[in-house]
Amino acid sequence: MTQVVYQSISPSDFFYRNREIAGFSNPSRAIYSAVRELLENSLDACEVQRVPPDIYLRLTELAASETGSNIYMLRIEDNGTGLPSDQIPNCFGKVFYGSKYILKQARGTFGLGGTITILYGQITTHEPVTIVSSIGGDIHEYEMMIDIEHNRPLILGHTVTKNKKAWRGTVVQLQLEGDYSRIKSRLIEYIKQTAMVNPFASITFVDPRGRLFRFERGTEKMPPLPSAVNPHPHGVDVEAFRRFISITKTRNMKTFMIEHFQGVRQTSAEKFLKSADINPKTKPSSLKPEDIVKLVRAARKYSDFKRPDPSCLSPIGEELLETGIRKELKLTEDDFLKVVTRKPSTYLGYPFIVEVAIAYGKSISKQFKGGITIIRFANRIPLLFDESSGVVWKAINRNINWSTYKVFGDTSLVIAVHVCSTKIPYKTVGKEYMADQPEVEREVGNAIRNAARNLRLYISRSIRIAHERRRLDIFGKYLPKIAEFSAKLSDREEQPDIEPLLKAVSASIPEVERKIKEMPTLVGENS
Numbered sequence: 083m084t085q086v087v088y089q090s091i092s093p094s095d096f097f098y099r100n101r102e103i104a105g106f107s108n109p110s111r112a113i114y115s116a117v118r119e120l121l122e123n124s125l126d127a128c129e130v131q132r133v134p135p136d137i138y139l140r141l142t143e144l145a146a147s148e149t150g151s152n153i154y155m156l157r158i159e160d161n162g163t164g165l166p167s168d169q170i171p172n173c174f175g176k177v178f179y180g181s182k183y184i185l186k187q188a189r190g191t192f193g194l195g196g197t198i199t200i201l202y203g204q205i206t207t208h209e210p211v212t213i214v215s216s217i218g219g220d221i222h223e224y225e226m227m228i229d230i231e232h233n234r235p236l237i238l239g240h241t242v243t244k245n246k247k248a249w250r251g252t253v254v255q256l257q258l259e260g261d262y263s264r265i266k267s268r269l270i271e272y273i274k275q276t277a278m279v280n281p282f283a284s285i286t287f288v289d290p291r292g293r294l295f296r297f298e299r300g301t302e303k304m305p306p307l308p309s310a311v312n313p314h315p316h317g318v319d320v321e322a323f324r325r326f327i328s329i330t331k332t333r334n335m336k337t338f339m340i341e342h343f344q345g346v347r348q349t350s351a352e353k354f355l356k357s358a359d360i361n362p363k364t365k366p367s368s369l370k371p372e373d374i375v376k377l378v379r380a381a382r383k384y385s386d387f388k389r390p391d392p393s394c395l396s397p398i399g400e401e402l403l404e405t406g407i408r409k410e411l412k413l414t415e416d417d418f419l420k421v422v423t424r425k426p427s428t429y430l431g432y433p434f435i436v437e438v439a440i441a442y443g444k445s446i447s448k449q450f451k452g453g454i455t456i457i458r459f460a461n462r463i464p465l466l467f468d469e470s471s472g473v474v475w476k477a478i479n480r481n482i483n484w485s486t487y488k489v490f491g492d493t494s495l496v497i498a499v500h501v502c503s504t505k506i507p508y509k510t511v512g513k514e515y516m517a518d519q520p521e522v523e524r525e526v527g528n529a530i531r532n533a534a535r536n537l538r539l540y541i542s543r544s545i546r547i548a549h550e551r552r553r554l555d556i557f558g559k560y561l562p563k564i565a566e567f568s569a570k571l572s573d574r575e576e577q578p579d580i581e582p583l584l585k586a587v588s589a590s591i592p593e594v595e596r597k598i599k600e601m602p603t604l605v606g607e608n609s
Contacts, residue, residue, distance in 0.1 A: 092233035093177035097198055098205060105513075106202045109151035113141070113260035114269050116199040120158045120254055121273070122463060123196050125280060127162025127252060134302045135283040136161045139273075143290040147259050153207055154262065154290065157255040164217040164250050167242075174200055174213055174254070175228045175235025199256070201228055206259035210238050214253040221245045262290050268466055270295060274410055275457060275464035279398060279500065281406035300409040301402065308396040312344045315354075315381035317390075317431025317505075323374050327366045335369075336362035345388035354384050382431075390433035392426035395502050397435045398462065399423065407439050407498060417443030420536040424529045429521035434503035436522070438529035440537055441496040452492035454478060458515075459500040465514055472515030474499045477526040487534040488541040495537075499526055 097104055105115035121139065128135035142155040165173055172179045177197050200211045204227055213224045225239035262269075266289070277285055277297035282304045287295040313322065332338040339351040346354070355362045358380035360373065369377075381387075398406075400421040413419055421439045428434065458465040458474050469475050478497060489495055507517040516522065562577075569577045 092231060094197075094201060094228055094230045094233040097177060097201060098230050101198065101202055101205075104198045106198065109149075109259060109261035110265035112202055112206075112258065113154070113262050114265045114272065116156055116202065116258055116260070117141070117158075117269060118272060118463075119196055119199050120156070121276065121285075124158060124160035124162060124252070125276075125283060125462075127160055127164075128283070129162075129304065129307065131161075131163045131250070132304065132307070133161060134299055134304065135280070135285075137283065138286045140288040141262060141290050143262070144257065147206075149259065151259050151261045152290075153257055154260055155255065155257055156203075157253070159251065159253045161251040164215045164252055166217060167215075167220075167222040170213055170215055170222060170224050171226060171235035171237055173197075174211065174224075175226055177201070177233055196254070197228070199258070200254075201230070203256040203258035204228055205230075207257040209257040211254065211256040214255075216245050216249055216251065218248055218250045219245060221249065272464050272466055273297060275459070275466070276462075278406040278410040278457075278498075279403070279459050279462045279464065281402055281409055297410075300405045303402065305396050305399055305402060309393050311391045311394040311504075312342060314345050314390040314428070314431040314433075315339075315343050315384070315387055316428070318343070318378060318381065320375055320378050323378050327369060327374070330366050332366060334362060335360055335364045335366060338366045344391045347388070350386055350388070353386060354380070357384060389426070390428050390431060392433050392435065394504050395426065395433055395435050397423055397437055397502050398500055400437070403437055403439055403498070403500065407441060411441060411445065411449065411496065413441060413443070413445050417441065417445045418537060418540045420533040422529045422533045424525050424532075427521060427525050429507070429519045430505075432503055432505040434501060434522065434525070436525040436529045437500040437502075438526070438533050439496075439498040440530070440533040441498075442494070442537060442540070446496055447494040450494050450496060452494055454484075454489075455494075455496045457496065457498040459498070460506045460508075460513070460516060461502050462500070463513065465516075467514040469515070471509070473518045473523050474501075474516065474526055476518065477523050478530060481523070481527050482530060482534070484534075487538040489534075489537070497530065499530075501526070 091099075101107075105118075106112045117139065121137065124137050125135055128137075138157075138159040140155075140157045142157075144153045144155055146152050174196060179197070203209065203211065210225050210227045213226070215222055221243045223239075223241045223243070224237060227236045227238065228234075229236050270287070270289075273285060273287055273295065274297065277283060281300040282302055283297075284299045285297040287297075289295070326338070326342045330338055330342065332341055335355055336348070336351045339346045339354065340348065352362055358377050360369075360377060400423050404419060404421045407413065407419060407421075419439065419441045422437065424436045424438075426433050426435050456469060456474060456478060458469070458472065465472070478499075484490070484493075501516065501522060506513075507519050507522065509515055509517045565577045
């Protein structure tokens, strides 16, 4: 009889065995995921420092591997916060260690992206990673690897140098196996969309062929930082509730609800506890497991809590999103662009905000084929894969009758959708598309319809201008002939002056053009 062996594995070991669920499923996706994870960490670090990001990214081909793909050196430099020396090893050498485990909006969800990138590089090349960082004082350089079996860093070298220029930031350099040729277009598109949704960032990318891609910042204005908040009662589960009870210093359940949850005041705490059949004076430590379950279920049904606090969110804002889209899509003043930011809403107790932009015009027709091009963002992260699986695709292609807005199959249109939340409903660890949450779907649809109403008026008036111009062309073509024949029939030597008539028939065109320029503002005020 075969003996069954039972054992546990560390988080590092788990992702070593299942790296595909974190986006490292093949050599080409590995390059994409590595760049993405490190770039997003750099952007976060710069935003915390409140400095416009200056990020340098270089991918260098070193050699061909035995598997048919290549070995690359990936290097990224930023001007962010830097890391304290004692935190560097754990931040880059320990899975599930970082600063993302608080309730506020962040690009990263699981706090493992940078570590998984280093882990993948180690298991494909067995080379150490080099980390250089400073918070303004001495510069610390670590050479390290990950002890996969025990989920801990292995420090191979640590040097300290004087920081004569007061540099602040982080440099990460590692080797990894990948296939740049197959992911090249997607990777460049990802960086372009990142620059679009972060117009205050300057990103430089040097690819393995030595080609330089420079994405200049369009503004130095940055969105406000989100602030950490307590969880909302609608989004709490039994385990979270139990943890709060184990650490609380409050003496009764009324104070407990007010101090540990947002949206709860004295009156609402009393009413809620009464509806849950819990005495407000009860000591939290005296609650039984069945009482905790009862409270959690009652909290999800109770409707008189205040809405979740949106201060934990940091939307891009209409001005910055418009700046980014105009910069990266190279829109002119003659192109249509409408940006809409919805008011905060909630799903399962988590606040979220939807922002939508619709771009249309000659510049769009030159860059994109006929039809709707969807650009998706979640917490300022571009989502490039699995487009048809997400809620955004459904809201655009299934829930909206575009002919109502004078948009047909051959109309070139770009729709950018950004969802920011403390908990993006991703379907996978790879963070490529959002699950079909009804509340999110409704808000995305409403935002698109709001912007599309402006588009409909723009197209209608553009059609009218085109019609007026065609009419003017006809007058301009035939009036001289009519004037010539009229002069001959009346035996006059001089032809009648047709300029006053041409001015009269074309007088409405500037007025129509003026109304079109004013139209988005006027519609926005009335919608």
